[in-house]
Every structure is written in structure tokens, then in C-alpha cells.
Amino acid sequence: xxxxxxxxxxxxxxxxxxxxxxxxxxxxxxxxxxxxxxxxxxxxxxxxxxxxxxxxxxxxxxxxxxxxxxxxxxxxxxxxxxxxxxxxxxxxxxxxxxxxxxxxxxxxxxxxxxxxxxxxxxxxxxxxxxxxxxxxxxxxxxxxxxxxxxxxxxxxxxxxxxxxxxxxxxxxxxxxxxxxxxxxxxx
Numbered sequence: 001x002x003x004x005x006x007x008x009x010x011x012x013x014x015x016x017x018x019x020x021x022x023x024x025x026x027x028x029x030x031x032x033x034x035x036x037x038x039x040x041x042x043x044x045x046x047x048x049x050x051x052x053x054x055x056x057x058x059x060x061x062x063x064x065x066x067x068x069x070x071x072x073x074x075x076x077x078x079x080x081x082x083x084x085x086x087x088x089x090x091x092x093x094x095x096x097x098x099x100x101x102x103x104x105x106x107x108x109x110x111x112x113x114x115x116x117x118x119x120x121x122x123x124x125x126x127x128x129x130x131x132x133x134x135x136x137x138x139x140x141x142x143x144x145x146x147x148x149x150x151x152x153x154x155x156x157x158x159x160x161x162x163x164x165x166x167x168x169x170x171x172x173x174x175x176x177x178x179x180x181x182x183x184x185x186x187x
Contacts, residue, residue: 004112005056005087007136018050022067023060032065040072047076055084057106061098074105083107088118089133092160096121103127114162149178156181 009015
């Protein structure tokens, strides 16, 4: 998100972001329920101090039981009258199932992976907006030198047939693609 959501807004002068990394929040004792309650109290204090115009929430599935509850965002939205938006970088069934848990508690959700895939898994398509993730020009601008690989894909293709097909199509048409990351590695 630093290079694909927050950075572009800041580098173009379109917004300012204040970050809260729930996976780095320290609290003892550290049962998930106690940590979650402490995070929500801390975040509530920060929201009062900062008084933002918009809250953009990102969520990682592995942190589901340690993250802020979906209902918390509904309480913030209703009591503070601050719009809350969720951003989902994948449109796979498991991700959209998780997005559906948040749907009643946020104003809208943005998916950045695929323009229509999420529609197969949601009960309320009007709640979702597809948007291409902006890229931070300070990171992704190639400068004066040419790139060895014009396209890089960093992420998983595991159980993501659309990604496999798109990468294979590029390679079959002679476009060099650098692939790395994800559960299956890459390179």
C-alpha cells in the first residue's frame, strides 16, 4: 500500500495518510480478544485526535482474528460521521467472503484486482467499486534507463487462473515478464 495507494496520493499532493499498522500494535497480555479491544480503544483515540475526512481500511486475511472487528468500523462511521472505505487487492472467493463480513459496516468497498470477478461472490454489487491501483511515480518511474523486464508480477498465481492466463498470454506474445513472490515463489 505504500507504493500503490498511500504513496501516489502523497507524491501527487492529492492527500495525506496517517497509518495504523494493526499487525505491529503491541499489547500485553496478548490474547487476540484483549489485543483487539485495546487496538480499537487506541484507534478511537487517534481518530478523535486526527479527525480524518475519510478512513481507508486495508485488511489481510491471515490477520482476521487479530484485526479490528468489522462492527468497529460501523460504529466509527455512524457515531463520527466519517466515511469508511475498504480496499481489497484481490477478488478471489475467499477475499470477497471476508469483504462481505465488512460490507454492512462500511460505506463502500474498492477492489483492485479484477473488474468483474468480485461480482460473482457478492450479494450487493452496488457496494463495490473497481479501481486500478495507482502507482507511486517515485517508485515505479523507470527514469532514463530502459527496463530489462517491462512488466513485473509480484504475487501468487496459486488458484488464480486469471493471473496464470494473463501472464502466459504476455509471455506467448513475446513480452518478458518478471514473476516473483507468492506462496509458490517465482522468478
